Amino acid sequence: MRPKNIEEVVGQQNLVGPGKIIRRMVDAKLLSSMILYGPPGTGKTSIASAIAGSTKYAFRMLNAATDSKKELEVVAEEAKMSGTVILLLDEIHRLTKPKQDFLLPHLESGRIILIGATTENPYIAINPAIRSRTQIFEVKPLTEDDIKIAIERALSDKTNGLGSYNVALTSDASTHLCRATNGDLRSALNALELAVRSTTPENGSQEIKISLPIIEECLQHKALVQDKDGDAHYDVISAFQKSIRGSDTDAALHYLARLLASGDLISVNRRLLTIAYEDIGLANPPAAARTVDAVTAAEKIGLPEARIPLAVAVIDLCLSPKSNSAINAIDGALADINRGGYGDVPAHLKDAHYQGAKILGHGTDYLYPHDYPHDWIPQQYLPNPIKNKSYYEPKDNGRYETVLKEQYARLKKMQKSKK
Structure with a gap:
């Protein structure tokens, strides 16, 4: 089911959609080497395959960890003869220096268009020599709608998919398949194929009925609850956040358990990080930092042990003082x-580090705070139309923000006294 051309790519429309950067490269036939990084099953290999199919260049796939320099030499020889080869190099973060040194001149000549694929952050894990010769694009987990499109294609495609089978996929099974795979299309298609090929038609019928229990078994991922509208997942996540916000420890632990029982570690981690900064925020910043530590530990050890640091974080956040002043402040500014x-930005705050800035009056009246007592001096920072605007409204729900409130009020008063 891999796409044969760029139009068939599911998801990642911010990269391959009409007018977007990779589509522009393909349409103009001005390809450059690139690194695609993101979670498994999000389309890195598919994008590389689609680029090759759309441009008609030869396409080769190697793995930086397992394939030797000799395999790279074969690709380089082919590139010399045919003109251009697109090389998908999986796990590019594991490319050794001898292989890298061999590749670099071929990348610079343009004979090999390298598409590196990795789940690691390329700015940390990939050698600068390779990074400097590539464009870096992040691919993100597919949406439920993206996965649904791919599933429907797979069920109707008689050549490459499961179209030769008479499959009836129930709506709740389809919803769970799209949702429980957390944006990993490969997992969704693998589970669907297993479900179809391992299910026997009932009572002599030719129809293969794929129900929710079958998909749960093939995914090894239980649904939160069987509901006809498919909203239970979001309802539980909503109840989870509202219980922590409302400081109900027992309810929050209940909803945490429901999410973990379904195997949805990703949603729990994302939601906890959001809660820590949205609902606790400046009332207790150390709790937010401890939540980050708990989520990091949960990601490293996985389920079922992940339940322990997550429970610690949930109890900590429930019993913490609460403040939403930070989210209110940034939303007001937005x-x-x-x-x-x-x-406009006040003239004295504009960049003065270029020739001619002084003539324009940029930065000339700026007062450098570190030159004054207590490293502070009153001056205008906001643009004129909103110079008296206040976005932050501190609360008294924790010691830390109470101190911030006092400091905020004091600075505001001193600023106004200048006028």
Whole structure:
């Protein structure tokens, strides 16, 4: 089911959609080497295959960890003869220096268009010599709608998919297949294939009925609850956050258990990090930091042990003082930006590190705070139209933010006294 051309790629439309960067490269036939990084099953290999199919260049696949320099030499010889070869190099973060040194001149000549694939952060895991010769693109987990499109294609494609089978996929099974794979299309298609090929038609019928229990078995991932609208997943996550926000420890642990019983570690981790900064925030910053540590530990050890640091974090957040002042402050600032009319940056704050800035009056009246007592001096920072605007409204729900409130008020008063 891999796409044969760029139009068939499912998801990643921010990269391959009309007018987007990779589509532009393909349409103009001006390909450059690139690194695609992101979680498994999100389309890195598919994008490489689609690029090759759309450009008609030869396409080869190697693994940086397991394939030797000799295999790279074979690709290089082919590139010399045929002109250009697109090389998908999986696990590029494990490329050794001898292999890298061999590849570099071929990348610079353009004979090999390298598409490196990795689940690691390339800015940390990949050698600078390779990074400097490639463009780096992040691929993200597919949405449920993306996976649903791919599943429907697989069920209707008689050549490459499961179209030769008479499959009836129930709506709740389809929803669970799209949702429980957390954006990993490979896992979704593998589970679907296993379900179809291992299910016998009932009572002599030719129809293969794929129900929710079958998909759960093939995915090894239980649904939260069987509901006709498919909203239970979001309902439980919503109840989880609202229980922590409301400081109900027992309810929060109950909903945590329901999420973990379904195997949905990813949603728990993402939601906990959001809660820590949205609902606890400045009332107790150390709790947010401890939540990051707990989530990191959960990701490293996985289920079932992950339940332990996550339970610690949930109890910690439930019993912590709460404040949503930070999210309110940034949302207020964004609202002003979206409305427009917020004015120009004051001249004394503009960049003065270039020739001619002084003539324009940029930065000339700037007061450097570190030159003054207590490293502070009153001056205007906001644009004129909103110079008296206040976004942050501190709360008294924790010692830390109480101190911030006092400091915020004191600085505001001193700033106004200058006028």
